Amino acid sequence: MAAHVMVVPYPGQGLLNPMMQLARRLASNGITVSFVVTESWHKIISGAEGDAFTSARKQGLPLSPAIIPDCVAPESERSANLMAFFLSLANMEAHVSQLITKLARSENPPVCMVADTFLRWAVPLAKKHALKSVSLWTESVTRFSIFYHSDLVVGVEGCIDNIPGVPPLQHTDLPSPFVTPLRVEFLRCFDTVKEADWIVANSMYPLDCKAVEALFPKIRVHCVGSLLPCAYLEQSDNQDRKMGTSSRIETDCKLWLDCKPAQSVIYVSFGSHVSVSRPQLAEIAAGLMQSGYHFVWALRPDKDASDVSEMLPPGFLDETKEQGLVAPWFSQVEVLSHPSVGGFLSHCGWNAIMESVSSGIPILGFPIGLDQFTNCKLIADEWNFGLQLRRGDDGNRVISAQEITKKIKLLMEGEESVRVRRAAERFRDAAKEEVSKGGRSANNLEALVNSLKQTKVVSSRNIIY
Template sequence: MAAHAVLVPFPGRGHINPMMHLARKLASHGISVTFVLTEYWHKIITEAEDDDFSHAQKLGLDIQAALIPDCMVAGNMVDFFLSLSNMETHVSELLTNLKSSGTTPSCIVYDTFLRWAVPLAKRHALLSVALWPTSVTNFSIMYHSDLVGLQDCIDYIPGVPSLKPADLPSSILSPSPVSNEILQSIIDARDADWVVGNSFYALESKAIDALLHKTPVQSVGPLNMPSAHWGDGKGVSQCREWLDSKPARSVIYVSFGSFVQVPRAQIREIAMGLMQSGYCFVWALRPDKEASHVWEMLPVGYLEQCKEQGLVAPWFRQGEILSHPSVGGFFSHCGWNSIMESVSEGIPILGFPIGMDQFTNCKFLVDEWEFGLRGRSREDENRIIEAEEISRKVKVLMEGEESVRLRGVVERFRELAKEEVTNGLSATNLKLLADKLKEVKCPSK
């Protein structure tokens, strides 16, 4: 009987996507996968055209969806994070039902932020694998958070170059119930059998090496490589047709993620800056809590004014947009998935971090890896970046000598990433994990 893994993502788009990519990788190594989703996310994903589960089955991969109730508290982030423990009972019941049906899992693969997962795995005598959702560098910073003071120069974190306080993740800079949960999740991950990161050695070798003898984080990324293919849905086709009509590298893709909200005044400056830049754009803009529609976020008449220049919608398949030849730049909040997708497609980034780990990611993107520009810094948190400044930086990203340099750097990282997921360390680590799961003896029905 095939080894069986139960994968449990944190209930959020930016966490479900890399877990689904990991599910595909494990399934391609012969591991059967049960992918756990809350009712809300199950509905969103399975009602999409060419949804992830149907797509996996078309590829011959054994990935099945499992449904648990929406048991988290909606509203503010603190209540949501603290209610993640409500998932444990439902996942435990799922594990029991799988066993009674003759499908005994080998392990739980869980998002590191789900602190209850390792104790649950131990109670069910399963292996536990933590998927760390951001950079290994961030893992090292938070792993060593007890060492971190807020002096001007922080140059003693293993595997991490010199930082300023403004470069630190929000979970260290601004203690809160949520940041305490995140930091504690790092400590809890020490008890997992494996910790895997959506990264690759050529990008984060120093941080990976520094953690080698502590809590080794095995790099298995970028998990989104090879690139996703375009779907067959009508909406996707319309977007593709629009992109097909544009010259190579002439379009900038804009997205600030699905979690942290950008103030409406800033959204309007971004809108005008994009229009003033003269570059065509595709903008994934989700309505804020006070808006029912995208147009409510934008200057009056904006969508009509820019209908030839830009596409604006609440959501696009990001990997598919970035992989299109007409796209030449990414205006991003610097979420880790977005950085990995940009590297995978060889697209330089204009970084516009909002919070959490994003300022840290932007610091490394600009100063260490050098395939991005800084569009916003921690010092800008209390000001609105105006349209003229945004327009100017978009132009630097998309044209001229600096654009050529950025593109050359990210292309080199792209080739290194390809090598690692094909024949290098990421491929090796993933095979070792799959082989470990196959060693677990599961009784037949």
Template sequence: MSSVHAVVFMYPLQGHIIPTYNLAKKLASKGILVTVVCTHGCYARIIKAYKGRDPFAHNVYSMRSALVSDGLPQDFDRSLNHLEFDNALLNKMEFHVEELMEDLQRKGPPISCIITDTFYVWPDRIAKKFGVPHVSFWTESVMVFSIYYHWDLLIKNGHYPFTADENELINYIPGAPALKLTDLPSYLQERDVSTLVHKIIYQAFRSARAADWILSNTIEDLENQTIEELQVQSGIPFCSVGPLLQPKGEVGTSMWAESDCRSWLDNKPKNSVLYISFGSYAHVSKPQIHEMAMGLLHSKRPFIWVLRPDVVASDVQDLLPDGFVEKSKDQGLVVEWVSQVDVLSHSSVGGFLTHCGWNSILESLWLGVPMLAFPLLTDQYTNCRLIVQQWGVAMSLGHISRSSNNLRSTLVLRQEIALTIKEFMNMDGQEGKRLRCNIGSVRDVMKKAVMNGGSSQNNLEGFIEFLKGRELSRFALESEFHTE
């Protein structure tokens, strides 16, 4: 058994679970003993989605799992009750984490480090109490991390809360280009900055400043300047180890039951299908869902639309316009959830209308599928800036307006949706050719990063050497103590 024991805490949201679990598997494949920790609420949903199968029990590496309470009952509806969920993460979960750490220490082997999602507020205190290194794992783009990390500069320059002209440029974030308000994460666009979410973000980044290492699910060659500036500003080793993607066909950690769309896709021409998904967390207004549905119909392009049941709210039913399913039955397919990697890797899929979640972006880039950007909240606005303006691998759908209460404040109408989809899905058009050329270049960079000698591979091995070296030093000190 490995002498290095890493305890990896997954944040209880789907978009965070996927890269964290894949990081845990990578570490375990390198001979590290990993205890991966999931909350009871998330675990129950994953088990239900997989009809009783435990994905954490199907791993050939040196991994084991543990459960921890987030401070709420297991069957509590976290999607419908955001305030109670946020309050539990901020004020209740730490007590249960401490209990789990004590239990793991008693059972052994000794804990070498904790690896925690950056959005947890307690890692620095837990690490100090148990005398172990704290590794902060950032699941989003480094540009977003830098913006949050330099929150103080937004305050100093009068841009938080933002009361000036919304077109005024923010040109002082180290390593970032000049940004508009609508390029910032949505929580930094809001006028009310006293919410529980804002408190969580503030306290989480205060904790991250005390980390011993920061690992990031990005690619150094794509965000090199931002990473270099953060290294200088923070003095903390900041290592990109991405993309951390679920391999096609491998058992995943989805909180929704997945539909199998392969037979439907098999009957469609190459690059003809538009795949649409708003991710696992973002909410969309019911009027926007209706406009999107009618825009898809008018576009006359084949589509697969992932429409999870709580995309408006978990207590809202009848999401689609009357008659939509019947009218679109020969054109498209509406499902609650899919294996996104499996769909994007199918040859009939030619484009991805995405909310610009970071996992979705990395998967789309890795599989060479251009994107139609429709950001909804949090980091997605900044991610949209990256993929549309900097990397040129996506088109924007509609004018990007200021976020309001985690919803786009401007409705994108069906006519614009239909026209944009037609242009985007035209493989022979000038825009289509440009996007596919650019995405090929970015994909090559990503592939190179994870090969032997690539930046992500080297960074991961450097981190593992740090853990092994620290463990050897600790063992030597203990041996010296016992000899005396």
């Protein structure tokens, strides 16, 4: 009988997606996966085009939902009050524990729980039920090292150059939780993750080799990324990729991009979680228009707008109807993989970085919070496949249209563009190699699968609940 694993994602868009990809990798290697979701998230996933559960079933993958009651603050509160949302994650523990007890009495009891690192109750709960524990860190190992070595950061003035495997940082480069009450809550996760049987990261060794090696004597973090759809990673390179006919991206966008020269379009997106002020949106709009470059802009209506047109300067959409496309959503993976796209104006969320790296697309970083200032610093100064448009010391300053236009041109043309594009293409090639047979990420995943397959079920009669 196939080994059975419970997979418990962090209930948020950006962190749920890589966990789903890890679950699919496990299932495609013969592991039975129960994917734990709240009722609300099950409706969201099941209602989405290309429903992940239906898709897995059609492909014969042993991946199915395991539904628990709604016990977490709604996604809208994640933006409005991250502390309240984060604290509400503790409500999941009792329901997951009940689910484990129920499944333990089934014909194929679980042998392991794979959970997001930010679910700090997960590793102790797995041990309580005599399950193997795997912690998925959905971000860079470099950022993992910053949190793991938080005692080396707190109280240090000036340049921080003593974190193992991490380049010198200013305080403004640190993840934003370090300067909020959330820091204490985040750090508690690292007290429990040390006890996990495996820690895997949605990253790849060529990006995070210094941090992986520096952590190795203390704690082993295994890169298994990029955790993107396999079909996407198997593409040869950006120049050979063609956007699929899937209705996940509007037909008019595909046709529009097909008519544009190679690497002539800049894609703009600030993710599904962060928001940009109206004054800043006006400057971004003007900067895009003045740059002269074609653009595709994924712009979600904010809470005060019913349509994206209400968020932009009057007349902008009419003036740029030949220059760009603006819509609430595009399939980011497909847009970035289109040969017409040559740059990405991004908030520098980790999923966006992984998608951009795997396409060989250089990034113009506009970080807003959380891990994004750290990521942007690494992109520009350590990995060299992008430029910084906004830094942590910009504070709440509105970046002008002139600055935006200047940086777009640096990203898209001239010597600086050549430099960052070559770096992006090197990492693209490395990303493909990492997940190919014999690559480090592929080998780490294979080792994890083999370990799970060899894990024996512990009789529930021997467990004290």
